[in-house]
Amino acid sequence: MPKRQHQASLDVVIIGAGVVGAACAYYAARTGLRVAVVDRGPVAGGTTGAGEGNLLVSDKGPGPELDLALLSAALWRELARDLPREIEYEAKGGLVVAADEATVKALRSFAEGQRAAGVDAVEVGPGELRELEPHSAPDLAGGFLYPQDAQVQPAQAAARLLSASGARVHLGEEVTALLRGPAGEIRGVRTARRDLLAPAVVNAAGTWGGAVAELAGVTLPVLPRRGFVLVTEPLPRVVRHKVYAADYIADVASGSAALQSSAVVEGTPAGPVLIGATRERVGFDRSLSTEALRRLAGQAAALFPVLAQVRVLRTYHGFRPYLPDHLPAIGPDPRVPGLLHACGHEGAGIGLAPATGLLIAGALTATNPPLDPAPFDPSRF
Template sequence: MPKRLHQDTAASPDVVIIGAGVVGAACAYYAGRAGLSVAVVDRGPVAGGTTGAGEGNLLVSDKEAGPELDLALLSTKLWRELASVLPPETEYEPKGGLVVAPDETTLKALRSFAEGQRAAGVTALEIAAGSLHDLEPHLAPGLAGGFHYPQDAQVQPAQAAARLLAASGAARYLGEEVTEILRAPDGSVRGLRTPRRELLAPAVVNAAGTWGGAVAALAGTELPVLPRRGFVLVTEPLPRVVRHKVYAADYIADVASGSAALQSSAVVEGTPAGPVLIGATRERVGFDRSLSVEALRRLAAQAAALFPVLADVRVLRTYHGFRPYLPDHLPAIGPDPRVPGLLHACGHEGAGIGLAPGTGLLIAAALTGAEPAMDPAPFRPDRFPKETAR
């Protein structure tokens, strides 16, 4: 063992979590609340990956009835609880969402979509064309109608991750890349190694986001996580010209699509600090960090089409990140039966911030043997055929 490698009794927690994004932070928070000692390891800073490049969406509006919506509803409840105990810097804002339709055909499809959501517990209120401007005075004229989702909310994602992690009481080892998952002779996990230390633990949680597949490979297993790049525009500070999270109906189809090609649909929202955030694009280009002028052009045009008042507003900056994409659009959450002691909490694509609390609660239940708050079976990490994971 290299002499610079540290090992002491403090480095033997009940669980080590790989990833200091919002999902890893939520896993640490709920594991700590369950009475476990926790360590969190990340090769970068807190929220240095996908979380720091997110908008902070806590959405139910874009999810069809099914396991992901169930997890979103659980997480929505938990975010409300967290908002009462986390510092105000988290910027929890229950602003609600508004999905708009350009024509009657699209409105009819939204109506059918909302019926399924209501059956699952979502509040979805149809808004007639003539009433859209009561909710959003600056919306473009001529829209056919829309649906208001009062359960949609937003947080400041990097602050949310930092505050959750601080409240967890976990030991933090930042700037340390995991180089090895340690395993016992029987194949079970017994901790991990970084260039600076060994952390011995009977459980390791893979909350590495877009790099979740690489962490799984370190443990000798497979998880087909792929990066899906997305851009966001940030405008100059404005009066509150956008009150809700507002997006066109085609955003829902983009979220559900598995296409590798560039897709864009305007998602527009104001922030407490004044700038308007404009997303969202999706494309599978690996970890290519180059700027896509076409993606930015589409976003700007679509946002101005929804809110003409934004046409002459200055864009101060743009940023982008990589969503951790899994082929069936569901995250991998829970124990991996192929590697005893390894758990996964990754693959949430663009919904990780919203789904983080529910994910953390499910992971804590799996670690302690408690009754889970919902059925975790749809999120089984070993549900993918081997050929999918290549």
């Protein structure tokens, strides 16, 4: 049996090489901390690699998550300037559409609350909607344009943030234990190959964040919520914005375990159109759901009739890390000194990653946070 390596002189070990873990590494390293990242798979091998890259404020009502999203939106714009081509940042804007006047009225009320929190929301009528999206269905009643919505290529964003952090990265190494001191404090992590010694460990393991918490003897009720995405053949830019039906907002906020689907349609720089989004709690069942795919295709064609004749080249799916109150767990765990959590973002992890990383870096260095971290306190569970 090969001798286990010991790596000291670290300030923090981050478990998880998805976009949240990468953002934690990036912002922690910017404070001067010595960082290592460990993951049982490749970079972006979990939820990040199965995401669309949504950076949304449009689907969030006033409250802590929207505050986190607005901060992240500003940070993503900074990152796009610092890491321009690699992350494929596209400030395309979001367009939420309504099928009838009653839904337009509900969106109007929702947008009023968002504006008070700092969101730019612009109402558009049916004629303006067709100008913004010429291929959209002609019978839509209107909608709202959200210029702050954007997109990145999630796997590339995670890889670039990790690279820019300068962190030591150990891939293909599952953490089998958290090392503890005599008072139960964190001393690092153990894999089959090495011990990484550090006084702080960040649990950024996404959907598997609950399992990492169990290694420390604590409970964090992270559950997987499965979602599918359709990918079409390459097309001219028939979809200009990130376009979704109003019922997507309700699906995001729902705690139902049943299959829910609401069309989110967007073009990509490479040509294919991405079509999401479904949600269902089925554990880690990776089997294909033809019902989910059928619903997505039908709902997308209802928004953009031109898509009815387009070929779907492939589908993919992943698991969103869901917490019961729909807020991520970010910050120190008071039950285990030196343990911090950065997981449970559900489908918003890519969008919320930079602000999460900034909060974690602040907690690690005992500096004033950029916003109130109390709503994300892991001890609330």
